[in-house]
Amino acid sequence: MFFKQILSNIKKNRKNNGLFFATLLIAIVAFYTLLSLESQDVMRFLKTLEGDAIQKLMLLVPMIYVVSLFFVFFLVYFAYAYQMENRRREFGLYLMCGMKRGRLFLMLMCETILNSTLSVFAGIPLALLLTESISLTTARLVGLGIIGHQFSLSSTAILGTVAGFFLVQLAAMLILSVRFCRMDPADLLKPETKAVVKPASGKQGMFSFVFGIVLLAVAYAMGVTLLNAFGILPTLLILIFGSLGTFLLYRGLGSFIEHALLARKSQKNGLYTFTGRQIQESVVHQHSSLAVSSLLLLMALACISFGIGMGFGRTGADMRVCDFSLMGSDEDVTAFVQDKENQSMIGDCYPMFIGNTYYGDSTFSLKGIVNAFETLPEDNLRDNIVENLLQNEEYNDLYLIPLKSFNALLVSMGEEELRFDGNQVAFYNRMAADSFNYKELWEKAINAGAYVEFTLPDGSIEKFEFLPNMYYNNIVADRAITLSTTLIVPDDLYEACARHVTTDAGEAAKMSGGISNSAQDSDSSTDYDSIDNVKNPFAWNIRIREDIIQNQGLLPAIMEMQTRLDRSNLSYDSYLGGIGRNLFYTVAASYLSIYLGVLFLLIANTVLVLKYLIWQKKNHGRYLTLMMLGAKKKDISISMGKQIRLYFLLVLGVAVLNSVFAIWSMFTSFVKLPAGTSMQTVVILACVTLVCFVLVEVLYICIVQHKSRKEILALHVSERPE
Amino acid sequence: MNTKRILQVQNISKTYGKGSSSTTALSGISFDVLEGEFLGIMGASGSGKTTLLNCIATMLKPTSGKILLDGEDISAFKGKALANYRGNKIGYLYQSFELLDNLTARENIILPLSLHGVKNADAEQALLPLAGHLDITEVLDKFPGQMSGGQKQRVAAARAFISAPSIVLADEPTGALDSKNAKTLLDKLSSLNRQEQKTIVMVTHDANAASFCSRVLFIQDGTIFHELRKSTKNEPPTMFYERIMAVIAQLGGGSANVL
Known part of the structure; x- marks a missing residue:
């Protein structure tokens, strides 16, 4: 039983x-x-x-x-x-x-x-x-x-x-x-006795409301201005001010509604006053739950934006420039590339030269760039860049890429070649790929008339101006080298100033005599051994044929080539590592934070819905009284619809406003959008996310409205408790 | 004496349930209420007095019979007409006040007018004299939670009278009040009846409350058992009370049946 x-x-x-x-x-x-x-x-x-x-x-x-x-x-x-x-x-x-x-x-x-x-x-x-x-x-x-x-x-x-x-x-x-x-x-x-309604104490409530707004405004301002440094104290203060502000705002919201209600009610009729009082009461009685739900929604929006930002950022950052960068002797590389089977797979193969002024006796001056930066408004990032430039100059340490190598890379990617008009160079920095601000600042300095001067081995000094844009494409398949302050220079300037840069593998090859011997043989015009090595590429970049990728898919094609490379003696850098890392970041950061975001979104909404429905259940007596006083069920339903929409709006409004500032602070501090991210894409992505969010909320509102309307229609005045 | 018949109850029956499990609450009750009358309905628990009041208030539909208010059959009312009847034609005074506890007294009182399209500012004009009469001017901006039981019931009374209904139905209005507050309320209702010619129908099982009425109907087992009228307009309540008590004593053989 x-x-x-x-x-x-x-x-x-x-x-x-x-x-x-x-x-x-x-x-x-x-x-x-x-x-x-x-x-x-x-x-x-x-x-x-x-x-x-x-x-x-x-x-x-x-x-x-x-x-x-x-x-x-x-x-x-x-x-x-x-x-x-x-x-x-x-x-x-x-x-x-x-x-x-x-x-x-x-x-x-x-x-x-x-x-x-x-x-x-x-x-x-x-x-x-x-x-x-x-x-x-x-x-x-x-x-x-x-x-x-x-x-x-x-x-x-x-x-x-x-x-x-x-x-x-x-x-x-x-x-x-x-x-x-x-x-x-x-x-x-x-039926559960309703809590005695206390009038929202006017002055105290309004003070709480205004103080809440002030605290939130302070938190917003601190978030946008101080979070750049990401110190523990400002972060902690922002969190405290933001949460406390939200709680105080909801605590005093009842008084604010009372003021708004009283100001307009004399000209109103119907259920206006009742609707207003219902909303006021729900806020007065549930201000803590509303604040918690609002903060949960804020966390949801922040997590989802962070997740999308990270996933999107990573995908944008590591663009595929080539599939493999081979490091080995010319003979080994040539033998591999010219192998019939391999040849059928390889679309492009070109040497990538990278040099440094450090080993040579030419010098350069970056004063033209430093001066240009100093004309820009003062800023932490600007000061960091200037400091780095001065260090580069002090140690005579500057990386150079010859134009032919960089153009080969661009052509292979299907992009237009760079052209220097007279004495020109281009600025390259791989780090810029991760920071929109960095790229923007450099381009401003270039436009402010930055230039660089080289003292050539013959003692003459030549001035070079910059192309208006800066470049940041990866120059190898994955991470064999990551260059910061680097110049893309005309080939003759490269020949004159640059010295060899090698990886361990390249060094090993040199030590074994492969590259250096052949280089020495082909170059007899100089007394410096190391200068010979300028003739040796840092790596050979290989790109698999497009038709093979179309047929097999990118990953299978890369994995097949990787198996072949593993059989050769060549050491290599593979784009597969880049994909792995990208995926890892996408999964680790995006998947988990979006997961938490969605979880917070569901919890906040469910708590909101259930709290409202529980509260409304206790209000049935009121609706019966209204019906007895002559209110039509339709009017009560309309009033209830307004109550539900306003109830949600009060939570969503604050959450959305909070998250606008939270996301703004986040993307100007620890989450950097990659350079080259088009604002249009960002805006479209933000809109899509917002539309999804609104749809979820509309869905919840519809569920509550449907359920509430059903309950109202089921009410009969004869059910009034005796 | 005004002889206009405000309310006509014609052969009303009400049966709950069906077949063998059915219970008859009212079996063919008929009576009229004249304009300006203060009618009391008394009876034992289960005699059908609240069912009768609920039928008049359109909270229940009678199984058979007709109820006419100002000559109109109220059972035909639906939708807008029904809402209009509830808010404008009748006022209802509940034993448990049924004030909306999140509205102030002022907002509660003008709610019926507001529901029928009168702007709050205009409704205030009707409110002030009524509030003065019922002695609730000082509590108008208080919430029900801040008032005494007597004040709550007087606020509820003001809400019942605000739209100048043809008739006010009161269901045990003193049931939740102490004797002092009950007397104050009855005095106020009585003076509204005498001075403003308001028509009131009050269900009660309290002989003291009934003694404030001009006429009392006694109901037993769903039918009218007896009727008492004040012999003169100025018959003192104490005398009327004695006569009511005498009927109660006869009703079903003793007072045990009444309360």
Whole structure:
């Protein structure tokens, strides 16, 4: 009989409360998605490339799991609280029919366990479907055709999901069951008494409201101006001011609404005053929940923006310039490239020369650049650049790339060649790829008339002006070398000033005599051994033929070439490493922060919805009185629609405003947009994110409106309690 | 004496449930209420008095019979006409006040006018004399949570009278009040009835409250058992009270049946 009762309760609750079960399913999907990360196609692929990094990332997962547990607990707690509120009369009746409190408690806990089991059976397939779709989509997006998709049912993830889910459910239900089972039947049977409405104390409330706004404004200003340095103290102050400001703002919002209401109500009729008072009351009674929801939404927006920014930034930064950079003797490289089988795959092959003035006796002067920078407004970044330039000059340390090499790279990428008109050079800095500000500042200095002077070996001094743009394309396949202050110079200037730069592999080749011997043979016009080496490229860049990439896909083609290279003696740098790192950053930063963002978004909205519905349930008596006084159900529905929209708007408005400043601060401090990121793309991306966010919110508002309207339509004046 | 019949209750029956499990609450009650009358309805618990009041208030539909207010059949009202009837034609005074606790007294009182399109500023003009009469001017800007029970019920009374309805229905209005506040309320209702010619129908099982009425109907088992009128307009409540008590004593054989 007892068990039958439990089963019938579960069935009835599931029918009446779709929102509650949707919440439980969200919790399961959230846990499984996180815990099954390791078995996703992309992660399995990454393990082969960036094993250590993946290991470190996997150490992060349990931490995020614990954070998720904490937040999902609130989600489940509010879902259960809503359900228990709806059933309080039923509990009162059980007690009055002679059910012991202990038995009621046992019944509720049994219901929870059965509910959880049912939810797990429904939720795990749903979670699997979602994770498999994510896995397939990402695999397809990054072209992981070669490893193929594998259906992955991670048993540890399932165990973790079930354990976490049950833990959260039982903890939430334990707290609520104890609370409800301790109540007297009379308290359970009568509709819950509404808290006595206190008028929002005018002056105190307004002070809190205004002070909240001031604190928020201070936090915004500090975020935008001070976060550049990313010190602990400013960050901490911004967080304290921002959170405190939000709480105070909501605390005083009731008074503000009162003022706004009183100012206009004499000219209004209908349910205007009632609607206003309802909103005011919801704010006065729930100001803490509103503040928490608003901050959660802020966190959601910030996490999602961070995730998109990081993922997007990385993808933009490491553009594919070539597929391999080979380091070895000319003979070895030529032998490899001219091999018939290899030749059929190679589209472009060109030498990349890099030199440095450090080893030679020519000198240069960067005063023309320093002076140009000094005409720009003072700024930390500007000072850093100037300091670096002065150091370059002091140590006679400047990297040079000959124009022919750089043009070969551009042509291979299908871009236009650079052309120098007279004495011109171009500025190159790989670091600029990660910083929009850096690139912007350099281009300003160039436009302000920056120039460089070289003292040639014959003692003559020549002045060179800069091309208007700066360059930052990677000059090798991945990370064989990362250059900062570098000039792309005319070939004759390079020949005159640059000395050899080599990698360990190149050095090894030189030591073995391969390159240096041949170089010495071909150059007899100079007394310096090292100058001979200028004739030797830093690396040979290879790009696979486009038609092969079209047919096979980029990754399979690169992996095939890599297998061939592994068989040769050549050391090489592969674009695959770049892809791996890109994917790693995308997955580590984007996936996890977007995951947390979506989780926060769902929790904030669900808490908001459930809190509203619980509060509204207590208002049924008011609606019945209104109907008795002659209000039409349609008017009440309209008033309720306004209440719901304003209730959400009050939370969303502050959250969106907060996040505008948060995201602004974030992107001007620790998250740098890569250079070359078009503002149009950024704006489109921001708009798409915002539209998705608005759609999610509209969906939640519609759910609440639909549910509320249904409840209003079901009300009858004869239900008025006697 | 005004002989205009404001309310005509014609052969009203009300049955709850169907078949063998049905219960008859009212079985063929008929009576009229004249303009300016203060009618009391008394009866034991379960006698059907609240069902009768709820039928008049359109909170319940009678199984058969007709209720006419100002000559119009209220059972035909739907939608806008029904809302208009509830807000304009009748005023309702509940035992538990039913004030909206997030509105001030002022906002609660003018709510029926506001719901029917009257601007709040205009509604204030009707409010002030009524508030003075019911002695609630000082609490107009307070919320219900800040008022005493008596003040709440007088605010509720002001809300019932604000739209100048044809009739005010009061369901045990003194049920939740102490004797002092109950007397104050009844004095106010009585003076509104006498001075402003307001028509009031009050359900009560309190003989003391009923003694303020000009006529009392006694209901038993869904039918009218007896009717008492004040013999003269100025018959003192104490005398009327004695006569009411005498009927109650007869009603079902003793007072145990009444309360």
